[in-house]
Amino acid sequence: MSPRVARVFTLYQKEWMRIKRNPAALMAVGLIILMAFLVNIENKARKQEKIQESQPCALVFSTEDSFIKHLKSLPESQKIRFIQTEQLVISSTLNYPANIRCVAEIYPEASVEQVMHRRIKFRMVGESPQLQQLSRWVIASFANFNAKVKLDFSISAMQNNTPTKTLGNIDLSTSGSKAIVGAMLLFSAQYFLCFALFISFSAHERERGILQALALTATSAGELLLSKILFHLSLSWVASMIIMQTLSPYNIWAFPANLLANGVVILSSLGLISVAAIITSLNRTQTSASLVGFCYLMLMGVIFALAPKFIAFNAIRTFMFEGHAILLFTVILDNFSKPNMVKAGGALIFLLWQPVLLLFIASIIWKKHGWHNP
Amino acid sequence: MITIENLTVKFDNFTAVNQLNLHVKRGELFGFLGPNGAGKTTTIRVLNGALKPNAGCVRISGFDIAQQLQAIKTIVGYVCDTENHYEELTGRENLTLFAKLYGVPSDTVATWLARLQLTEAADVRVRGYSKGMKKKLLIARELLHQPQLIFFDEPTANLDAHSIALVRKLMRDLVAEGATVFLTTHDMEEVEAICDRVAILAKGRLLECDTPTAFITRHAERFCDVQYDQNGVTYRQSFHLDLDADRQALAEIVLKEHCVRVHSREFKFEDVFKKLTGEIYT
Numbered sequence: 001m002s003p004r005v006a007r008v009f010t011l012y013q014k015e016w017m018r019i020k021r022n023p024a025a026l027m028a029v030g031l032i033i034l035m036a037f038l039v040n041i042e043n044k045a046r047k048q049e050k051i052q053e054s055q056p057c058a059l060v061f062s063t064e065d066s067f068i069k070h071l072k073s074l075p076e077s078q079k080i081r082f083i084q085t086e087q088l089v090i091s092s093t094l095n096y097p098a099n100i101r102c103v104a105e106i107y108p109e110a111s112v113e114q115v116m117h118r119r120i121k122f123r124m125v126g127e128s129p130q131l132q133q134l135s136r137w138v139i140a141s142f143a144n145f146n147a148k149v150k151l152d153f154s155i156s157a158m159q160n161n162t163p164t165k166t167l168g169n170i171d172l173s174t175s176g177s178k179a180i181v182g183a184m185l186l187f188s189a190q191y192f193l194c195f196a197l198f199i200s201f202s203a204h205e206r207e208r209g210i211l212q213a214l215a216l217t218a219t220s221a222g223e224l225l226l227s228k229i230l231f232h233l234s235l236s237w238v239a240s241m242i243i244m245q246t247l248s249p250y251n252i253w254a255f256p257a258n259l260l261a262n263g264v265v266i267l268s269s270l271g272l273i274s275v276a277a278i279i280t281s282l283n284r285t286q287t288s289a290s291l292v293g294f295c296y297l298m299l300m301g302v303i304f305a306l307a308p309k310f311i312a313f314n315a316i317r318t319f320m321f322e323g324h325a326i327l328l329f330t331v332i333l334d335n336f337s338k339p340n341m342v343k344a345g346g347a348l349i350f351l352l353w354q355p356v357l358l359l360f361i362a363s364i365i366w367k368k369h370g371w372h373n374p
Numbered sequence: 375m376i377t378i379e380n381l382t383v384k385f386d387n388f389t390a391v392n393q394l395n396l397h398v399k400r401g402e403l404f405g406f407l408g409p410n411g412a413g414k415t416t417t418i419r420v421l422n423g424a425l426k427p428n429a430g431c432v433r434i435s436g437f438d439i440a441q442q443l444q445a446i447k448t449i450v451g452y453v454c455d456t457e458n459h460y461e462e463l464t465g466r467e468n469l470t471l472f473a474k475l476y477g478v479p480s481d482t483v484a485t486w487l488a489r490l491q492l493t494e495a496a497d498v499r500v501r502g503y504s505k506g507m508k509k510k511l512l513i514a515r516e517l518l519h520q521p522q523l524i525f526f527d528e529p530t531a532n533l534d535a536h537s538i539a540l541v542r543k544l545m546r547d548l549v550a551e552g553a554t555v556f557l558t559t560h561d562m563e564e565v566e567a568i569c570d571r572v573a574i575l576a577k578g579r580l581l582e583c584d585t586p587t588a589f590i591t592r593h594a595e596r597f598c599d600v601q602y603d604q605n606g607v608t609y610r611q612s613f614h615l616d617l618d619a620d621r622q623a624l625a626e627i628v629l630k631e632h633c634v635r636v637h638s639r640e641f642k643f644e645d646v647f648k649k650l651t652g653e654i655y656t
Contacts, residue, residue, distance in 0.1 A: 003477060010474040014460070021462040021499075209458040213515075216422055217475040218448055372424050 007219050011227030018201065019235075025197060029239050032189045036182065036246040043178045055081045056134040057103040065108060067118070070145045076137055102131040103158060104138050109149060116149045118142065123158035131155070176334055182247040183329035186240055187268070187322065193236045194269045195293060198276035202228060202370075203289035206280060209373045221371040225363060229273055236269040237262075247333060261332050264351065268325035271355030274362035281362075281370035321354040323347075375400040375523055375554040376421065381430035383416050383578075390416040392578035394430070398571075400522075403545060403555045405565045405586075408575035409651050414558050415455075417575075418525050421556070422452050435522060448476070451516035455527040457508035461501040465492055465511050468500060469518060476519035486514040491540065505532040513541065523554045530561060542568050562644035572643075576651045586643050593649055594641040600627055601635040608634065 001009070019025060058080050060068045071077055102124040109118050120138060124131045135153070142151055205211045215221055244255040255261045275296065283289035300322055306313040307323075317323050324347035331337070331344040376398035383391040391413040398404045408414050419425040420432060423443040432439040437446050459468050469483040487493045490510040500508065509532055516524065526545065530538045545555050546568055559565060565572055566586045573583040582589070596615035601608060611627070613620040615638075628636065 006477075007475055010471065014463075014471050017467065018460065018462055209454060209456055210460065212424060213452075213454070213458050213472075214475065216424070216447060216450070216452055217472060217519075218444070218477065219475050220444075 003218070004223065008223050008227045008230070011214070011219070011224060012230050015201070015227065015231035025200070026235075028192050029189050032185050032192070033239070033242055033246060036185050036243045039178060039181050039185070040247050040249065043175075052081060054101065055079060056130045057081045057083055057100050058138070059083050059085055059103055059105040061085060061106075061108050065106075067109075067142065067145055068106065071106075071138070071141055074141060080134070080137075100158075101125050102134055104134055106138070118149050118151055120151065120153040122153065122155045124155070125158050176337065178247065179330045179332075179334035179337075182243070182333040183326045185247075186243050186265075186329050186333075187326050189239045189243055190236050190265070190269055190272055190325075191297065193239055194232045194272035195276045195296075196290075197235070198228065198232050198273055199280055199289045199293045200286070202277070202280045203283060203286035206370065206373070207284070207286050211371045212373045215371040221367045222363065224371055225277060225366045228277075229270070229359075232273050233266065233269050236272075237265055240265040240269075244333065255332075258332070260328070260348075264325060264328045264332065264348075267351050267355045268321060268329075271321040271325070271351075271358055274355060274358035277362040277366050277370060278358075281365045281368075318350070319354070321351055321358070324351045324354070375402075375435060376556065377431075377433040378417075378421075379431045381417070381420065381432060382428050383413070383420060383425065384428045389578050391420070391427075394575075394578070394580055396573060396580060396583065398554060398556060400435075400554055401549060401552055402570040403549045403557060403568055405569035405572035406556060406558045406575065407560075407562075407565060407572060407647060412575040412651075413578040414575060415527065418452070418527060418556070418558065421525065422450065423447070448519065449522040451519070451521035451524040453513050453516045453524065453526045453529050455531065457505070457512050459500045459508060459511060459515075462499060464497050464499050465503065465507075466496040468511065469515055472515050473518050478519050482518055486518060489544070490514045491537075506534060506537050509533060510537065510541075513544070517548070521553065523556065524548060526555060526557045526559075528559050529557070530559065530564060538564075562642070562647055566643040574647060574650055581650050589646045590641060590643055593646045595645075595649075596641070597639040598624055599635070599637055599639060600624065600633060602627060602631040602633045604631055612639075 056079070058068075058071065060082055061084070062068065063082075063084055068082070071080075072082065102122065105121040105123065107119040107121070109116055111117070120142070122131060122135050122138075135155075139151065139153065202211070205214075211224060214224060241255050244261065248254060276293065279292050279296065280289050283292055300320065303313050303316050303320065304323060307317040308314070327347045328344055328351065331341065336344075376396065378394055378396040381391055381394040381396075382389065394413075394417065406414055406417070416425065420427050421434065421439070423439055423446065426440070434446050435449055439446060459465075460471070463471070466483060466487065469486065470480060473480055473483050484493070484496075487496050490513060492507065492510055492514065495503065495507060500511065503511065509529065513526075513529060529541050529545070533541060542564065545557065549555055549570075557565075557569065569586055571583065571585055572589065574581045584592070598613045598615055599610065600613065601610050603609075611623075613624040615621060615624075627633065
């Protein structure tokens, strides 16, 4: 191993040792991974719930009713959701579960003028094609079950007023929304590991003069920066892969083997590290560097919020790699869905050169100001 | 070992070091003194390569600092005035890190820990060290690679009497082993006790450079303090022995009065320093 490589490796090991002694610094990333896990659970639960909610529904008053038992024994009953209620008088304003499009209210048998009757009321929202299937199946089943009992059925409208469950304005049941939330979580983890942690560690070293002491050994300023880049890149890559796999846990090698996913993670991390290196180099104290880092985040938020409405902000956003990285993360997590692919191509072109340019600028500033005592 | 020619360092309109010329010989303990803001630390920063001068030339062991900084780094050690360690790491881990960066064997770490009496605390995190221990760890760190030239910036500040003696002995031992020590301190007693030669700097300019003894000989002012009784009242008077009138007055008192106490005042290096720098600042 050449002395230069050995020195970079020693400094890289030193960074790991520091984080090992101060694991609480990674707590925020742990929380982000936990959030990814929760998003995944919510996504699955919502999908299942939606499938169930969209099934035709049979409202019954007793599961011991022989006709209900007969219906349940039929193979088609798998596609019907049976809901039991004790409320004998049902009005059209009954608060049905969300997303139910049609329902068959099957009342118990009753004697009317010494003739046995069974009343079935079909309700629907708008024009539901499910209604035809449901009514045919219920009526035909009843005819087969007991032809002696008179069947009264009617059709009326249903008020379905339960709102769909949402997180803000995002419905987590779709893969697209899950991808957007996932991309935000990924970027947050990268921001923390490559930006906030870089500033925290390096500005502290710089303010105390440790970087200068290191640079006065045989180590060069470039080697110092390289070891830091490798450390923060490693952390960011590991965290990003864990978050991606947590969001899509079906294939364990889906993301580590995905060239584009790796490329975007590395490039966006490099971009964030570069900005952090510039901020660290130009600030005298850890406090001011952290403050500027926070302001950068706020500024980024303002630009992204105003970009859709103002051309100037939109132009600035074009030259911010963060937006392109988030878009590409969304596309990757959404399994390359078509509507985003054209935009993603443009974003990739920007992401290929912007972080590299920033890294070049950062290395120049770092060599001039970054390593020595302010 | 060190040759400084016409060194000038400016911060905007303020001249921190002005046309400094200095030559430090190999194997000497050189004291670099001056009041606060005289330009000592700025000069050391230039000598370390941490600061680029506005003008002048600096050579260390024949290497030009502007052109051959990488070669100089391996032969120089810098014990700065602030303790800059990784506080979350232990003393041994801190030294091992620097040993690896200097490319020296890891057993050197144990040797220096023992030499600075830090073996017992070697595996304690630096966060738990006292200021004095941190200073000693810093000294050990900068001596790991056996540098030919060591800059000590107030090495005995915050140290107890035993540690001060240890560090002073260490500096003398380093010189005996052939290293050159460049010492900056405000402890004039220390300078007088251990320095071979001393340079005094004020307002960025070199005032004088010589041995401490030569300084004292050249600038000593002889005073005599007398205490005598006259009609039951005790008087005290000081006489400058280099002035004829004072000498005559002293002789008269000694002859005529009942002297209780007569003693000459010792002129120390600190008095030389105050005299020289005081002239500049008043």
